[in-house]
Structures are given as structure tokens and as C-alpha cells.
Amino acid sequence: MAKIEVNKEKCKACELCLAACPLGLLRMSREFNSFGDHYCEQPDSSKCTGCTLCAIMCPDMVITVYK
Amino acid sequence: MEKVFGIPEGMNDKKTAFCPGCTHMTAYRLIVECLNELGERDNAILCRPIGCSLNADGSFDIHTIQSMHGRASAVATGVSRMNPTKTVMSYQGDGDAISIGVAETLYAANRGEKMTAIVINNQIYGMTGGQMSPTTLIGQRSTTGVRRADDTGYPLRFAEWLGQLEAPGYVARAALYTPKDIMQAKKFLLKALRCQKELGRYSYIEFLSFCPTNWGVQPKDCLKYCQENVLPVFPVGEFKSCF
Numbered sequence: 462m463a464k465i466e467v468n469k470e471k472c473k474a475c476e477l478c479l480a481a482c483p484l485g486l487l488r489m490s491r492e493f494n495s496f497g498d499h500y501c502e503q504p505d506s507s508k509c510t511g512c513t514l515c516a517i518m519c520p521d522m523v524i525t526v527y528k
Numbered sequence: 529m530e531k532v533f534g535i536p537e538g539m540n541d542k543k544t545a546f547c548p549g550c551t552h553m554t555a556y557r558l559i560v561e562c563l564n565e566l567g568e569r570d571n572a573i574l575c576r577p578i579g580c581s582l583n584a585d586g587s588f589d590i591h592t593i594q595s596m597h598g599r600a601s602a603v604a605t606g607v608s609r610m611n612p613t614k615t616v617m618s619y620q621g622d623g624d625a626i627s628i629g630v631a632e633t634l635y636a637a638n639r640g641e642k643m644t645a646i647v648i649n650n651q652i653y654g655m656t657g658g659q660m661s662p663t664t665l666i667g668q669r670s671t672t673g674v675r676r677a678d679d680t681g682y683p684l685r686f687a688e689w690l691g692q693l694e695a696p697g698y699v700a701r702a703a704l705y706t707p708k709d710i711m712q713a714k715k716f717l718l719k720a721l722r723c724q725k726e727l728g729r730y731s732y733i734e735f736l737s738f739c740p741t742n743w744g745v746q747p748k749d750c751l752k753y754c755q756e757n758v759l760p761v762f763p764v765g766e767f768k769s770c771f
Contacts, residue, residue: 462529463529463532464529468541470543471541471543473547473548473549474548475548475549475740475747475748476549476747476748477549477747477748479748480748480751481706481707498548511532513532513533514707516533516534517533517707517710517711518706518707518710520546520549520550520551520552520553520554521543521544521546521553522534522535522539522541522553522557524533525531525533525534525535526531526532526533526534527529527530527531527532528529528530528532
């Protein structure tokens with residue numbers, strides 16, 4: 462069991478994490494944060510393996526990974 | 529559940545002024561992680577000139593010193609000679625280190641100063657507005673014109689150049705394009721800092737970075753753009769290693 466936690470206010474919607482996830486579990490939210498950006502989210506954490514690749518790729522250190 | 533990856537010790541969660549998709553902050557994270565691993569974070573001094581590097585202000589906990597545009601290697605030389613026990617680094621962009629301050633960077637390398645030069649190569653001037661830099665690719669568009677070989681010359685491969693010198697102990701180029709590249713970049717940076725700390729020699733490491741705003745490329749398309757255009761011109765690897 463693993464999951465990620467996203468700091469919504471820091472996300473700048475560059476979408477680099479989406480390409481980094483080998484299982485394609487991430488997507489951009491429909492909602493906006495207070496800066497007017499979409500933020501990344503993980504709708505279903507049951508398949509997440511906690512490989513940390515999304516967090517390594519994220520330039521702004523938005524993602525925290527728990528395993 | 530246990531935390532396996534997060535903000536490293538020595539960095540905070542302040543939102544930085546970097547553009548979306550800019551990998552400058554990845555380079556900062558690698559620097560802080562490597563200094564933490566070596567136990568040198570409180571003993572390190574980072575020399576930064578003018579450039580996008582200043583957008584990270586307040587988000588990391590390393591001693592810094594501000595220098596004039598291009599002169600980070602000259603300032604780092606002075607800091608390093610006065611404080612031989614410190615880990616001294618310079619953090620520059622490609623226009624800064626390879627164009628404006630090419631003499632300072634080159635001669636600091638040739639003298640073999642005890643420092644680590646970290647150069648972020650994104651093939652363009654970032655903060656000043658997307659002007660052409662010495663590493664701009666042939667055919668690449670910048671605000672000062674399109675690069676043509678017969679007019680402005682060829683992209684300058686500075687790491688290969690420094691790799692031929694006697695004095696540097698470690699010269700490498702790494703990319704910050706994919707998670708695999710980033711993990712490789714961390715290994716290279718760790719070697720560069722160890723070369724400086726353990727052997728007292730000069731290290732140079734160049735990070736290939738994204739600049740989506742000034743390239744005019746969407747961040748999600750940057751990886752494909754770089755694999756097709758940048759990596760054939762700037763190959764990743766170690767050009768000189770004392771280990």
C-alpha cells in the first residue's frame with residue numbers, strides 16, 4: 462500500500478509528473494488552487510507502488526510519498 | 529504508512545518564483561540532498577551571480593554569497609582560498625558561466641581551485657528574457673535571433689573543453705529530464721563534491737535543464753524536444769574523473 466500527498470497550493474501545473482508515473486495514475490484536477498492553476502492528483506491510490514518517480518521528477522517538491 | 533520521499537532537510541515548502549516546468553529547483557534539491565549525505569550543509573558556501581538561480585531565495589538553508597553577473601567563479605576562488613575547510617560551490621547559468629564569465633570559469637578550472645562549479649545549461653538566457661547564449665542550438669529561436677552556424681557559430685561544448693585540462697579533478701554533464709536522469713545527476717554531483725572535499729580539486733558539473741517559457745515549448749513536450757534536439761549536441765557523461 463502506498464499513496465502520495467500533493468501540496469495543492471505549490472503545484473504549478475507543469476504536468477511533468479504525469480509523464481513520470483509508469484502506471485499513469487496521476488491526472489490534473491478540474492479545480493483550481495488559489496494561484497489559478499490546476500494541480501496534480503491521484504484519484505485511485507490502490508495501484509500506487511510508491512516508486513517515488515513522480516516526486517523525483519517534480520521540480521517544485523509538491524509530492525510527498527508514503528509507503 | 530512511512531514517508532519515503534519528501535522535502536529534504538534544509539529546504540522548506542515556500543513557493544518559489546520559477547516558471548512551471550523549470551528544473552532549476554531540482555538542481556537545488558540535489559545540491560541539498562548531496563550536502564546532507566556528506567554532512568557538509570552547515571559547512572558549505574554557495575556563490576550565485578545574477579540569473580534565474582536567485583528565484584530560489586528563501587527556500588533552502590545554505591550559506592550564499594551574491595556576485596556580479598558571470599563572476600561567481602572569481603568570488604568562489606576568493607572564498608575558497610580564505611576558507612580552505614569549507615565546501616565552496618558556484619551555481620551559474622549557461623549564459624552566465626560560459627558567455628559573460630567564460631574567462632573566470634575557465635581560469636578557475638585551469639588553476640584547479642578547490643571548488644565545485646555547477647552550471648545549469650538550458651541553451652538560453654532565462655531571467656534576462658530569452659536572449660541567445662553560447663549553447664543555443666543551431667536553428668533555435670531566441671529573442672535576439674535564430675542561431676545560424678555561419679553567423680553566430682556553433683553551440684559551445686564547455687564540459688568537453690574543461691575535460692581536456694590538467695587541473696580539474698572531475699568534469700561531467702548530466703541531464704534533469706527524466707527521473708532516471710535525475711538519479712544519475714545526483715550520483716555525478718556527489719562525486720563532484722567528494723572530489724572537492726576529499727582530494728581538494730576542482731570539479732565542474734553541467735546540468736541540462738528545461739526552459740519552457742523561453743523556448744516556447746509546453747513543459748510536457750519538453751522531454752521529446754530535448755531528446756530530439758539537445759541530447760545529440762550535448763551528450764551526457766563523465767569527461768574526466770579522478771575516482
